[in-house]
Amino acid sequence: MLKVLIVDDTQEKxxxxxxxxxxxxxxxxxxxxxxSIRDALKACSNTRYDLVILDLxxxxxxxxxxxxxNAQSFLKLIKEDDxxxxxxxxxxxxxxxxxxxxxxxxxxxxxxVLYYADNDDTWKGQLxxxxxxxxxxxxxxxxxxxxxxxVAIINALQxxxxxxxxxxxxxxxxxxxxxxxxxxxYYATVLKGDGGENIKCVSCYAxxxxxxxxxxxxxxxxxRFHPRYLFMTGICAGLKGNNIGFGxxxxxxQVWDGMSGKFKELxxxxxxxxxxxxxxxxxxxxxxDMQNIINRLKDKKELLAQIKDGFSGAKPDTPLNIHVGPMxxxxxxxxxxxxxxxxxxHARKLIGIEMESYGVFYAAEQAHRLRPKYTISIKSxxxxxxxxxxxxxxxxASYTSAAIMKYIIENELEFDNH
Numbered sequence: 001m002l003k004v005l006i007v008d009d010t011q012e013k014x015x016x017x018x019x020x021x022x023x024x025x026x027x028x029x030x031x032x033x034x035x036s037i038r039d040a041l042k043a044c045s046n047t048r049y050d051l052v053i054l055d056l057x058x059x060x061x062x063x064x065x066x067x068x069x070n071a072q073s074f075l076k077l078i079k080e081d082d083x084x085x086x087x088x089x090x091x092x093x094x095x096x097x098x099x100x101x102x103x104x105x106x107x108x109x110x111x112x113v114l115y116y117a118d119n120d121d122t123w124k125g126q127l128x129x130x131x132x133x134x135x136x137x138x139x140x141x142x143x144x145x146x147x148x149x150x151v152a153i154i155n156a157l158q159x160x161x162x163x164x165x166x167x168x169x170x171x172x173x174x175x176x177x178x179x180x181x182x183x184x185x186y187y188a189t190v191l192k193g194d195g196g197e198n199i200k201c202v203s204c205y206a207x208x209x210x211x212x213x214x215x216x217x218x219x220x221x222x223x224r225f226h227p228r229y230l231f232m233t234g235i236c237a238g239l240k241g242n243n244i245g246f247g248x249x250x251x252x253x254q255v256w257d258g259m260s261g262k263f264k265e266l267x268x269x270x271x272x273x274x275x276x277x278x279x280x281x282x283x284x285x286x287x288x289d290m291q292n293i294i295n296r297l298k299d300k301k302e303l304l305a306q307i308k309d310g311f312s313g314a315k316p317d318t319p320l321n322i323h324v325g326p327m328x329x330x331x332x333x334x335x336x337x338x339x340x341x342x343x344x345x346h347a348r349k350l351i352g353i354e355m356e357s358y359g360v361f362y363a364a365e366q367a368h369r370l371r372p373k374y375t376i377s378i379k380s381x382x383x384x385x386x387x388x389x390x391x392x393x394x395x396x397a398s399y400t401s402a403a404i405m406k407y408i409i410e411n412e413l414e415f416d417n418h
Contacts, residue, residue, distance in 0.1 A: 001026050002134055003146060005043055005087070007074070008055040009035040009066070013093070013116055017053055020124050024131045036061045037070045044078055047146075049087040050134055053127075056094040056106075056113070068096075072105055091130060093123065147370065149188075150415050152227035153203040153405070154217055156356045160398045161234035162205040168402035169201070176202065183207070184220060194411045201409070202227065210331045211257065211359030218363035222372065229413060230364055230372040233401040235394055236327070236354035238381030239340065245318035245381070246393040247308075247400050250327065250352040251294045252377040254283040257358045258328035258343055279346050283326070284361040290374045291324065293412045297404065298322045307403045315396045322404065325351035327377065329358035340385055354379055378405050 002024050008014050018028040025031055034040040038061040040052070056071045071092065078084045092106045092113040106113050112130065114123040155162040166173050169191065176186040184204050191199040202225045206213040214232070221227065238244035261279040297303070298321070308320040326347045343350060357377035364375040380397035383389045 001148070002050040002131065002138070003047070004031050005034065005040065005047075005049045005052045006031055007034045007037070007040040007052060007058060008093070009058055010055070013055070016116075016124075017093075017127070020127050021131070024135060035059075036064075037074045038062075040074060041077060041084060044084045044087065046085070048085045050089065050138065051131070052087045052090045054090055054092050056092045057096055075106070075111070089130070089134060091127065146226075147228040148200075148226040149202045150199045150227065150413075151191075151201040151229045151231065151409055152221045152225055152372070153201060154214060154221065154230070154232045154356075154360060155203070155205040155234050156209050156214060156232075157234065158205045160395045162203065164395055164398040165233055165402040165405075166203065168399055169406050173203070178224070181220065181224070184217065186225075191406070191410055193409075193413075193415065197415055199409060199415060206356070209355045211329050211356055211362075213359070214356035215359030215363040218360045219367065222364065222367045222370075226370050228373050228415065229409070230360070230375045231405050231409075232357055232360045232377045232379070233398070233405050234354075234356075234379050235382040235397045235401070236352045236379035237383050237385035238323075238352050239350055240384050240386070242323060242325070242351050243321075244323055244351065244384070245321065246316040246384075247320060247380055247382075247396045249320070249322045249378060249380050249400055249404050251291075251322065251324045252286060252327035252352075252357055252361075252379075253291055253324050254285050254326045255357045255361050255377060256281040256283045256326075256328055258330040258353070281328075281346060284358070284365055286376060287374045290376055293408060294322065294324050297407070297412075298324070303407065307400060307407075310403065311396055311399050313395050313399075314392050316393065320400060323351050325349050327352045327354060327357060327379075329353075329355055331355065352379065352381065353385055376408075 004021060004025055006014055006017055014033055018031060021028045021031060032043060034043055036059050054071055056068050057066045058070055059066045060070045075090060078086045090111050092111060093116050095116050114126050116123050153165060155165055171189040171191060173187040173189045176188050186202055186204045188202045191201055193199050204217060206217050236250055238248060238250060260281060261277055264276050264278055265273040266276055267273050304320040308315065326349055328343055328350065330353060361375055364372050378401045380401040382394045382397035
């Protein structure tokens with residue numbers, strides 16, 4: 001969708017322009033209107049617009065007489081003054097047929113001028129063509145200056161993680177069909193914040209587990225939907241010795257690739273030399289603001305009890321808790337105490353092992369243009385990384401991770417574009 005500013009002081013014309021904008025902007029009635037050049041400059045001081053539709057015969061400030069030199073001054077200022085954010089394109093629009101001098105100025109700046117007439121819709125077709133062009137360019141280049149979606153949610157598995165996540169959020173999800181991406185199915189919904197604001201969410205699941213698949217999916221999500229916040233929910237293995245119970249929520253304060261490093265032979269002269277692994281852990285850290293939110297939620301025992309009571313399937317007798325600490329992503333399921341001990345040797349406070357979060361964090365950190373403000377991995381313990389692994393608590397763990405995420409989205413995050 002395009003971000004458009006209308007600079008015009010004629011209500012009749014504004015209504016007609018907004019009608020043409022239908023389908024190119026989120027809500028035509030919400031497109032900002034400036035009735036003077038001064039107001040337009042103020043709007044361009046903190047927002048980058050894809051298109052400014054500028055009346056050529058407009059006052060400099062409210063109450064003054066309109067003058068065509070004002071539109072000319074506006075174009076010069078937004079180009080030359082660093083106090084203003086230059087829009088991608090400006091279209092002039094006017095009823096007057098005798099503004100040859102100012103039309104020539106616009107055309108010299110490669111800007112288009114449209115002649116508005118009550119009984120001639122030619123200008124509508126010309127404006128529609130320009131809107132189509134700008135939309136296509138923006139889509140192909142992935143250019144954006146604002147977040148298109150409030151929240152993106154990634155799961156490693158369709159079942160049970162993604163299906164239970166959608167069910168837990170308790171809203172109607174609709175498929176998002178993209179003509180140029182048939183390898184992933186995306187779903188969109190709208191949540192309500194505690195202030196009544198609409199929160200646009202998009203979700204998807206990977207075609208397979210492990211960090212590579214999740215990193216590729218994260219990159220597509222960011223480039224396509226430009227989310228303000230990025231979540232990964234689902235299941236993981238909690239580590240014994242941390243008072244972690246089945247279904248407990250594990251939030252990664254740091255995450256790294258557990259298999260990044262070098263295998264090295266000891267006693268090379270032996271027929272069967274011993275192999276050791278020298279790790280090269282490069283941690284990506286959870287944002288401090290988000291970590292503070294999670295730490296506060298740890299003490300909300302009534303909330304956690306309500307979340308647990310809200311699940312009707314198999315669940316443990318232990319109370320639901322939240323744990324915050326280091327987690328590592330590995331490319332395979334681990335049920336070996338020796339392998340786990342090797343991982344913990346390099347991170348004494350390790351709370352969990354999973355397969356995807358490092359790829360999600362890395363892709364978000366390396367994304368170009370508009371990155372998510374926060375990236376967070378919220379996974380719940382469906383097993384304790386031992387030989388007694390079972391699938392019985394996977395649905396419950398998928399639910400608790402999604403329920404905590406839902407609470408954070410609706411009650412803890414800021415959406416300053418609403």
